[in-house]
Amino acid sequence: MCGIVGLVSFTQDLAHRSDLVESMRGALALRGPDEVSEWSSPRALFVPRRLAVVDLSGGHQPAVATDAAGRETVVLNYTGEVFNFAELRAELRGRGHEFRDRSDTEVVLRAYQEWGPACAERLRGMFAFAVWDVRTEELVLIRDRFGIYPLFYAETPDGFAFGSEPKALFATGLVEPVVDRTGLLEALSFTPTPGLSVFRHTREVIPGEVVRYSRAGVSRARYWNFTPREHTDDLATTERTVREMLEDIVRRQVISDVPISSMLSGGLDSSAVCALVNRSLGGGDRLQTFSMEFAYHLENFRPDEVHDSPDAPYVAKMAAHLGSEHRELLVDRDHLADREAQAAVVRAHERPVAGLDMYVSLYRLSQEVRRFCTVTLTGDGSDELFGGYMWFHDPFYVKSRTFPWLGASHQMEFLSGLLDRELYHELDFAGYTRDRYEEAVAEVPLSGEESAHERRMREITYLNMTRYLRVILDRKDRLGMAASIEGRVPFCDHELAEYVYNVPWEMKVADGREKSLLRAAVRDLLPEAVLQRKKSPYPTVQDPAYRTALRAQLKEITERPGARVNDLLDPARVESVLTDPTYGLRAGVTRMSIEAAVQLDHWFESGVRVEL
Template structure:
C-alpha cells in the first residue's frame, strides 16, 4: 500500500517544484512510512510514499521505464496486483524485460503494452498515475470496486491529484470550500460516484480511468483536456445455476480469492469478529497456508463489554466468545485487542480518526475503535485480511431485509435514518432552517433515482426480485464506497495494508446476480454464504444472527460525550454554533445526565455536532451555503 500525490501544469516548468509535491506527500506520510520520492520533469511533479509489502528491496517508486536513455513512462502505484506473476509471464512473452520481482513494474510494463486499457488486465486493488513524457499525457486509474482511492482537481492549466483529499488541500491553489450539495452528500451518508464533498475536487469513480493531455492547439498556451472513461461496470444478467451449483461456485471463488490475497513478503494476519464473514476468511486463510503455518487473528473488544452487554436492536450478543471459538476451531494464534473507555475518549485518537478521513462521520466511535484495533495490529503485522463487503454482496443488513425500507424511492439506509430524525441520521441537533435548505431527503431521493436508472432490466425478473436487484446494486455502488474509504483511511493512518477478499470482482459479479430468493433460501440473511462455508466453521457461528461492528455500552463514554458537548455548545467561538438548533442544544445541555449510549439517536446527534466542530476548526472549512 502507498500514497500518491502529483501536479501537472502545461503552462509552467515543474522541474523545480518538487517541494510543493513533497508538502502534499507530507499530509499522507502514514500511507507510506518506508520511503518517499518525487520525480519531476517539465510538465509534472509526481510523488510517492511507500509501504513495502512485495519486492521490498527493489520496487521503489516513482518507477521509470527507460530504454536507450529515453524515459518512456513513469509510474506511481498504490495497492496490490494479485495476478502480477501471470501478467509478468505474458508481458515477457511479448518482449518486455524486467529488472524487479514485484507488481509495480508489471503495471508499468502493462501500460507500455496496452496503454490506457492496461487496467482491464489487472486483478487486485489499485490506484495509479502514469506519466507518458512522449505524449505529455497523464493516466489515472482505479480498481473495479474502488478499494484504493484517487482524487483530482482541475487547475487552469492542468491537474492536481492524490490518494486523499488532504494531499490536494495542501496545494496553495486549493481552497477548502464545501457548498450545499457537498454538505447534503456528507449528511445523507451516500457515496455518489465522483463526488468528493469539497468544491472543485472529484474522486475518480471506481472502474474508471482518466487521461489528461494538452488541449488541441494549446501546446503553447498551457491548456489541458481531461477525459474520464469507464472500463468496468457491474454486470446485470440472469443467474444460470441451481442452488447446489451456486453454493459450490461461491465457495470456489471465495477460496481462490483468499488464497490470492495471502501474497506478501511481510507478516500477515486476519481480522476476526466471530461473525460468519470474517470467520470464513480466517478459516480459508488457514486452509490455504497449510500445515506448519498457524495464522494470526485479531479481534476488537471493550473492557467489561461481555459482562455488561445488553441486547439492542443491532446486537444480539457480544462478539468476543465467538471469535475465541472460531480461533480454536480453525487453529489460529488469536489475540483480542481490548479497548478501554479512556482509549475511545482520547482526544488524540479522536483527532487522528477524523484527520485520516478528512470528513466528519456519523459513527465516529466505530471509527475510533477500528483505528485503535488497526494500530494494535500494525505492531505485529503489515498486512491484514478482513471480512468487509460480504453484507453488501449477500444481503446481510437490515436495510436488505426490512420490507418497509427496500422500496421507498430512497436509499434504504437513508430511509432508516429518516425514522430517527426528519432530516436523516445524526441531524437531530442541527438547525432546521439549514436542513430544509440542504434537503437531505430530497437530495438522496434524487441520487436514488439516478442509481436505479443504472440498473438494467433482466428478462423474467419482476416484483421482489427486481426491487432487490436495485437494493443490492445501491449497496454495492453507493454504500460500499463509504466503508472501503473508511477502511482504507484508518488502516493507512497507521501504515497497515487492509485486504478485502470479498471484493474480488469475479466473486462480486457472480454473487450480485444470484436471485434474492436463493440468497435467502433458508429464510435467513446470507444463506448462500453460510452454506458455502458450513463445513469450515462451528454451527454456532454459521447460525449466528448478523452482528454489526461492536460499540461500547459503557455509560462513562456517555459522560465524556456530555462534557465535550457542553464545552462546544458553551463556546461562543465554536464554528459549529452557526449550524446548530439552539433550543434543542440548550434543552439537552440543561439535562444533568450522561448522553445516552443505548440506541442511535441522541448518541449519533451529539457525535455529529462534535465531529462537525472539530472538522470546521482544523480544516478551516469555508461553508458556501
C-alpha cells in the same frame, strides 16, 4: 501499498519545484513510511510514498519505462496490489517485455505499455494509479472496480492535481479545503455519491473509471460495471463455485513479504476469511487474528434491534477452532472519548463519519495490529454482496423508496440532528437524499427479465455495492492507513462479485436466512455456533458513560469562544441535549448527531472552511 500525489502543468516548469515536493511528501507520510521519492519533468511532478509489502528490495516508485534510446516514455505512480500479476507477467514476457524485479508495480507498468488505459480491464485486485505518458503529455488516472483504494483530483488554476487523499491536493497549495452547500449535504446526509468529494472543486475517481487529462482538458470513462447475465447453475453448483472462487481469491491474497493477519469478529464473514487464510498458509506460519470488544459489554451487553449477541464469545470459539495466535483489544469509555483519538479519525477521513465510537475503536484496533503485522484481511463486502443486512430482508425496508440503510433507521437524521433548523430546511436534506436515490436506482444494470421482487433485490444489492460499500471501504482504508496497515478484502474480488450479483435472490436465501449461500459454501470450515450465528454488525458501545462524555464535550464546544461549529448548530436542540436526561432524543437528536457536532469542531480546527 503507497500514497500517491502529483501535479501536471502546461504553463509552469515543474522540474525544479523543491518547495512543492517537500509539502507534498509530508501529506501522505502514514501511507508510505518505508520509502519516499520524486520524479519531475517540466510538465509533470510525482511524489510517491511507499509501504513495502511485496518485493521489499524492488518495486520502487515511481516506475519508469524507457525506449530503445533510453528516453523516458511512461512514468507510473501506483498504489495497491494486483493479485493476478504472476499470470500477467508471464503473458507480457511472451509479448517481449523484460522485468527487472518481481513486484506487481512493474507488471502494471508493462501492462500499460502494452495495452494503454485498457490494461485496467486485465487487472484483478485493488489499485489506484497515475500514469504520465511522456510521449503524448497525457495524465491517466485509474481506480479499481470497487474503489478499495481512494484517488482524488482537481483542476488547478494552471493544470491538474491528483492524490490518494484530498489533504495531498491541499498540500500543493493549489487546492483549498473549502466545503460548500453540496459538500455539507454530502458530508451529513449519509448518501455517498460516486465521484463527489465533500470539498469544492475536488472530485473522486469513480470506482471502475479512467480519468484522462491533457491539453485538451479532462475526460472520464467507465471500464467496468455490473453486467446482468442469466444464471444457469443449480444451487449445489452455485455453492461449490462460490467456495472454489473464495479459495482461489484468498490463495492469491495471502502473498506477502511482510507479516500478515486477519480481523476476526466471530461473525460469518470474517470467520470464513480467517478459516480460508489459515488453510492457505498450509501449516506454515501460525495465523495471527485480532478482534475488538468494548469492555462494558463483557458484563453488561444488552441485545438490541441489530445486535443480537456480543462478539467476544464467538471470537473465542473461532480462534480456538483455528488455533490462531489471537489478540483481543478491550476499548473503554476513556478510549472512545479521547479527543486526540477523535481528532485522528477526523483527520484520517477528512470529514465527519456516522458512528464515531465505531471508528475510534477501529482506529485503536488498527494501531494494535500494526505492532505485529503490516497486512490484514477482512470480511468487508460480504454483507453487501450476499445480502447480510437487515434491510435486505424486512419487507418494510425493502419497500422503502429510499436508500435502504436510511429506511432501516426510519429515516432518522444520522449526522444532521443538531444542525441549525433553518439551515437544515434551506439546504433541503430530504430533497438531496431523494435526488441521489433516484439517480442511483436509474443506473442499476438490469436484464429486463427480472420479476418485480428480483428487480427490487437487484436494486438493493446495487445500492449497497456502489454506495454503502464505499463507506465501509473508506473506513477500512483510512483507519488502516492511519496506522500504515494494508487491508485486503477478498469479498471485493470483481469476478466473485459478477458471479454472485447474477445469482437469483431465492438462491441467496435458500434456507430462509441472510447469506445462506455463503453459509452453505463455507459450512465445513466453521464451528456450528459461528456458522449459525445471526448477523451482528460492527458493535456500537452501550456504555452510558460514553453518552455522558459526549454531552460534556458538546457543552465545552458551545462555551468555547470562537468555536466555528457553533455557527451551524441549533441552540434549542443543543440546549435539549445538555439539559434533557434523554440527551435530546425527544427533540430528534441521535447520539450520532452529537458525535457529528464534536467531529465538525475537530474538522474546522484542522483548517476546513465552510462557505455556504
